[in-house]
Amino acid sequence: MRHESSVVVDRGQYQDAVTPWEEESWRDAALGWVESESAARGLRVTGDWRVRLRPWSVLVRVSVQGRDAVWFKANPSASAFEGPLTAALARWVPEHVLEPLAVDAARGWSLLPDGGELFRSVLEREPVKPSTWEALLGQYADMQHALIPHTQEIEQLGVPSARTAALPDVFDQLVAENSTLRPDDRRRLDDLRPRLADWCTELAALGIEDSLDHSDLHDGQLFHPRPDRFTFFDWGDAAVSHPFCSLLVPARTACERYGHDVLPRLRDAYLEPWTGTGRTTADLRRAVSLAWRLGALGRACSWGRLFPAASDASDALGAEECVRWLLELSNDPPI
Structure with a gap:
């Protein structure tokens, strides 16, 4: 056949x-x-x-x-x-x-x-202004906001739950299950644990409800079929978590193209749909800073989602990438 x-x-x-x-x-x-x-x-x-x-x-x-x-x-x-x-x-x-x-x-x-042309292909073909990234982040935030009432249904579909208040438990499990951690890295993560718990407590206290976190929203994970529209796909790394954790990957991808000066614009474009809820601009920006750091946990988790016996080399790669992202938790956010 x-x-x-x-x-x-x-x-x-x-x-x-x-x-x-x-x-x-x-x-x-x-x-x-x-x-x-x-x-x-x-x-x-x-x-x-x-x-x-x-x-x-x-x-x-x-x-x-x-x-x-x-x-x-x-x-x-x-x-x-x-x-x-x-x-x-x-x-x-x-x-x-x-x-x-x-x-x-x-x-x-x-x-x-078929979803049309990848945003990555558009970027390779022609100059794209930062305002296009602002538009895509605003649209993505609109979607996350609309999904807040569906979080329990999303979890019932089998999407991992990594809610803001439970992120210290997620961290503990990732550390405990990783057999490749060197003793000095394990000590660094153990020392970091109390601070991580404080970040999660502060972020949860800001009162922004959990939603769907794509966890890997780079330019190859969305289509750009027409100038004013984006289509988001590839949800295999997703989790129910703090929505602002999603900003980490696309903002870093944009920074590689335009430099770090673009970050405030991208942050504020992403935050626009979250305004008008009684939270100050300062509160929302603080939430972005905390979630930027904690977004590394979502990336660390995703490297455990491989085919069984994907190969010793792939398993080792997954474990090493998990460690790399865990160690990024100690890096100060750029915003």
């Missing part, structure tokens, strides 16, 4: 990563599911499969006759919530996300439409 010559596989820098794609029975079942779900929606798959394998996902670009490609994604068990979450977001905030064509929650599979 399928020919190897029509399958192009990209392993990136993870040449030794072990994913379900290596199992012929899994591969046949997955591609068969794509074909049947596509056919049920009147789509004819042409058989051109472009596969991207990483320790944390299997992603397949599937050519479809007469229209844009569709995308199959398989998540490991630790992020199998992504498909159901994406479907739920399409009901709650449809203007901000993709609507899946099909989801198999039990197997961690999703079939998604």
